[in-house]
Amino acid sequence: MLRPYAGHLTDRIGRRPLLLAGTALAATSLALTALATDLTTIIALRLLLGVAEAAFFVAGFAALVDIAPPDRLGEALSLNSLGLYLGLAAGPPLGEVLTQRSFPTAWLTAAALCAAATAAAAFIGETGTPSRTRNAKLIHRPAIPPSIGLCAALAASGGFLAFAALRAQEEGFENTSLPLFLYGATVVVSRAVFAKVPDRMPPLKLGAIALAVIATGLILTATPHTLIAGSIVLGAGVTFSTPAFFAAIFATAEPHQRGAASGTASAFIDIGLGGGPILLGVIANAGIPAALATGGALAAAGCLWTLILSRAR
Structure with a gap:
C-alpha cells in the first residue's frame, strides 16, 4: 500500500532521503525486535519494517534508472537484481546459524546489516531532480x-x-x-x-x-x-x-x-x-x-x- 506514496515522495524530495530513511528505519525496527517480548509489539515492528522496505526499494530503483546510461538500462537492471537474489539466498542460512546462538543475535545482526546499508547510502549523492509539482499522481x-x-x-x-x-x-x-x-x-x-x-x-x-x-x-x-x-x-x-x-x-x-x-x-x-x-x-x-x-x-x-x-x- 505504501509503495505509491514512497514513489510520490521520491519524485517530490529526491531519492537520497528515502534511501537513508528506509535503511535507518529498517535497522531501528530490527534492533527493537530483538528486545520485543509480546506479539503486538512484534507485529507493530514488522509493519514499521514494511514502511522502511517500501521507501528503500522504490527510491533504489528510481536512482538506478537515473544513473544508468539509457543504452545500458537493461544491463543495470539485471545486475541490480543480483543484490536482491543474493540477499534472499544468503539471509536465511545466515539467520539459521545466528539463531543457534540466540534469536536476539540474529535480529541485531540484521539491524547491523541495515546500518551498514545506511552508511553506504550516505555516500550516494542525489541522483534525481526533485519535482515541485504538487499535482503529481500517486499511480503512474x-x-x-x-x-x-x-x-x-x-x-x-x-x-x-x-x-x-x-x-x-x-x-x-x-x-x-x-x-x-x-x-x-x-x-x-x-x-x-x-x-x-x-x-x-x-x-x-x-x-x-x-x-x-x-x-x-x-x-x-x-x-x-x-x-x-x-x-x-x-x-x-x-x-x-x-x-x-x-x-x-x-x-x-x-x-x-x-x-x-x-x-x-x-x-x-x-x-x-x-x-x-x-x-x-x-x-x-x-x-x-x-x-x-x-x-x-x-x-x-x-x-x-x-x-x-x-x-x-
Whole structure:
C-alpha cells in the first residue's frame, strides 16, 4: 500500500532521503525486535519494517534508472537484481546459524546489516531532480499495462517457490531443496552472464519470450520426472522477465516521474508474489501438479497480454 506514496515522495524530495530513511528505519525496527517480548509489539515492528522496505526499494530503483546510461538500462537492471537474489539466498542460512546462538543475535545482526546499508547510502549523492509539482499522481498509469505482465511472471514463479519442495517430495527427491537451488543458481548466473541481452531486444518482446519460457518451465515441473529440467527452464525465463518489464515500465516515465513509476511497478511485484501462491494454493487442493500447471497457464496468459501490448505500441 505504501509503495505509491514512497514513489510520490521520491519524485517530490529526491531519492537520497528515502534511501537513508528506509535503511535507518529498517535497522531501528530490527534492533527493537530483538528486545520485543509480546506479539503486538512484534507485529507493530514488522509493519514499521514494511514502511522502511517500501521507501528503500522504490527510491533504489528510481536512482538506478537515473544513473544508468539509457543504452545500458537493461544491463543495470539485471545486475541490480543480483543484490536482491543474493540477499534472499544468503539471509536465511545466515539467520539459521545466528539463531543457534540466540534469536536476539540474529535480529541485531540484521539491524547491523541495515546500518551498514545506511552508511553506504550516505555516500550516494542525489541522483534525481526533485519535482515541485504538487499535482503529481500517486499511480503512474502508463506503467500499469507492462506491470500486469510483470505481475503474471511473478505470480507464476511465486507459485513455484511455494510448492517446489513439496513437488520434489512427491517425486521422491532425498534433497527437496534441489529444485529451488537450481532455479536460484540459474537466475543468478544467467543474469550475470547475459546482463547485456535486455538492451539488445525490445523490452516487451523480450518480456513475452520470458513469459513463454516461464510457462514451459512450469509445465515441465508439473510433468512426472522433469522437475529438474523445469526448474532450470523456469530460472532462464525469470532471468529476463524482471529486467525486460522494468525497462518497458521506465520507458513510459519522464525523469520526474520515475519514483511514481517505480512505486506503481513494485506494488505489482507484491501483488504477484503475494497473490500467486494464494491463488495456486487453492488449486493445490486438487494436487500440486495442477497448481504448477495453472501457474504455467497464468504465465501463458501474461505472454499473450504482453504480445498484444507490444503490437499496440
